Amino acid sequence: MKALIFNGPNDFYYGDIETPECPENGVLIKVISVGLCGSDIRTFTSGHKKVKPPFVIGHEVAGIIEKSDSEYYKEGQKVMLNPGITCGKCSYCTSDKNIKNQCKNLIVPGMNFYGGYAQYMAVPAVGSTPEFLHILPDDFNLDLAPLSETLASVYSTHDFINVTKGDTVLVIGAGPLGNLHSAMAKLRGAKKVILSEVNQPRLDKAKRFDYIDVFVNPTKESLEEVVMRETNGDGVDVAITACPVGSAQEEATHYLRPRGKLLLFGGLPHDNCRVNFDSNLIHYKELQLCGGYSFDPVSFKAALDLIVEGKIDAGKFITHAIPLKEIKHGIEMTRTGEAIKVILKPWEE
Template identity: 40%
Template sequence: MKAMVLYGPKDIRYEEVDKPVCGDNDVLLQIKAIGLCGSDIRTITYGHYKVKYPQIIGHEITGQVAETGKNVKKFKAGDRLYVSPVVPCHECKACRLGYEELCENLTVIGTEIQGDYAEYMLLEEKVLKNGVVLSIPDELEYEQAVITEPLSSVYACQENCSITLGDTVAIIGMGPIGCLHTALAKIRGAKAVIAIEQSEERLNKSKEFGADYLINSSKEDPVAKVREITGGWGAEKVISACPSTDAQNQAISMACKKGTVIFFGGVPKGKLTNIDTNIIHYNTLTLIGHYGYSNLQARKAFSLITSGRLDAKKFVTHVLPLKEIEKAVELTRSGEAIKVVLKP
C-alpha cells in the first residue's frame, strides 16, 4: 500500500509499505479521509519525543472496514467508521477518576502506533475495546466526519470551563481550532464572540462561524480593543488557541473580574510565558490548562456533527491527495486554509 512515512524531522516520504495483516481480534480499515492537524505539522517539522521512526503518523481518522478478524462481531466489511485516536487504558488512577485524557498509559494513534497517513490501517483489539469507534451515517461525508477529532477537544474544553448563556468569549487564534471554538461557543449560548487573529484572511473567515467582533492583533492592541468592546469590563471566558506565549499573556489581561482564562494551544518547548500574577490575584481569575477529551466527550462531539447542530462541511476548505501533503501544510501555514482534508 501507499503511505506517507515520517523518518525524522522534515523527512517525510510517500512510498510503498507493507499492508497491515488483520488478526483475529482486529479490523482492517481502508482510509477514506484524513484531517491535517496542526500537531501533525509540528511533528513533521520538529519531530515528536514519543514517535519511533520510521512512523506513519496521522490521527484524524475515517474509513471503511475492509476486513474483520474472526472474533470481531461488532463490525463488518463495508461499515463506515470514525475512529478516535485517543485510547485510554481504563485502569490507571487518572482513568478511574474519570480523567481518561490524562491516562497514564495513554495510546495515541499516529504516535505510539501507526496512524492513518496511508491507504490502510489496523484497528487493534485495544483500540476497539478501549477507544471510541463510531458508525458514520450514510448521509454524512467522510470529509465532514473527520472534524469530530478536533471538535472533541474543543467540546471538552468548553464543557470543562462552562461556557454558557450570556458569556462574552474572546478567542485568540482563528485556525481550525479557533473557528470551532467560535461556532461551539455560539451553540452554547455565548452572547458575543470576539475573534483575535493576525491573518486578515483567517479573521474574515471567522465571521462565517459566528464571530461578532474581529480584532487584527497585528494592527491594534487586542487587550485594549477587548476592553473597548466590553465597555471596560473584559470577557467572561478567554481562550488562547494558538502556540504563542504573547497570546497567553494577553489572555490574562482580557478577562473580566472573576473571569476564566483557558490555555488551549501549547507553546514551543522551552518557551515560558511572563505573566503578571497580580492580575490573576486581584481579579480572582481562574486559569485553566486544557488538553484532550474523554471517550464520552468524543461521542458528544460526534453527535453534534451527525445531528447537524454543527455544520462540519463549512470547516473543510481544501481536499487534496495525501501525496500532496507539502502543499497542504503550506496552505495551512499561510492561513489560506481553515481545514485541509487529505485522501489516500
C-alpha cells in the first residue's frame, strides 16, 4: 500500500510499505480521509519523543471497515476513530474529577501504532470498541469527520472554562482551533466573539464564519483599544489563546474584566515555553488562568455528533482536500494561512 513514511525531522517520503493484517479482535480500515493536524506538522519538522522512525503517523482518521475481527463492526461501515484511547483503569480514568484525557496509559494512533497517513490502517482490539471507533451514517461525507478530533479538544475545554450565555469572548489565533473556539463560544451562548490574528490572509479566511462579530489584526490596530471599545471599558469575560505565542498569553490578561478567565490553549515550543505574567494584575483583578489541550471519550463523541448533525458546519472549516502525496503542499498552505483545515486523501492521485 501507499503511505507516508516519517524517517525523522524534515525527513519523510511517500512510498510503498506492506499492507497490515487485520488485528485479532480489531479492524482494518480503508482510510478515506485523514486530517492534517498541527501536532503532526510539529512531528514532521521537529520529531516527537514517542515516535520512533521509520513510522507512519496521522491520527485524525475516517474510513471504511475493510476487514473486521471485532464483534462490534462489519465490513463496509463508515467509521471515525477517536485517537485518544484511554485505559479506563488508571487513577485519572477512574477519578470523579473528569480528567480521563490525562490517562496515564493513553494510546494514540500514529504514536503507539501505525497511523492514518496510509491507504490502510490496522486498529487493535483496544481501539475497536464503540467507545473509540464510531460508526457514521452511510450517506455521511467522510471528509468532514476528521475535524471532530480538533473540535473535541475545544468542546472539552469550553466545558471546564464554562463559556456561557451573555459572555464576550476574545479568541487570539485564527487557525482551525481559533475558529472552532469562536464557533463553540457562540454555540454556548456568547453574545460577542472577537477574533484576533496577525496573519491577514488567515484573518480574511475567517470572515466566512458568521459567528465571529469583530475581526482584529493587532499589527494594524490596537487589540486592547478594540476590546475596551467593544466591552464599554470592562474587558472580556473569557480570553482564549489559540496560538503558540508566549507574548499573546502574557498580553491576554490585560484584556480581561475582573474575575475574567484566560484559557491557554496553544502550546508553546519546548525550547521557548516560559512566559512572564503580571502577578499583581492576576491578583488584584482576581483572574483565573487555566490550560487546555485534549478531550475524553465523552467529549469526542459529543463533538462528532455536532458535525454529523450539522450544528458545526465542518465544510466551512475544511478548505482543501488533496492527495496524501501532496502533504508538503498542505503543510505550506496551513503555515501561510491559505488553508484553515487540510484533509489528505490516500487513494487520490
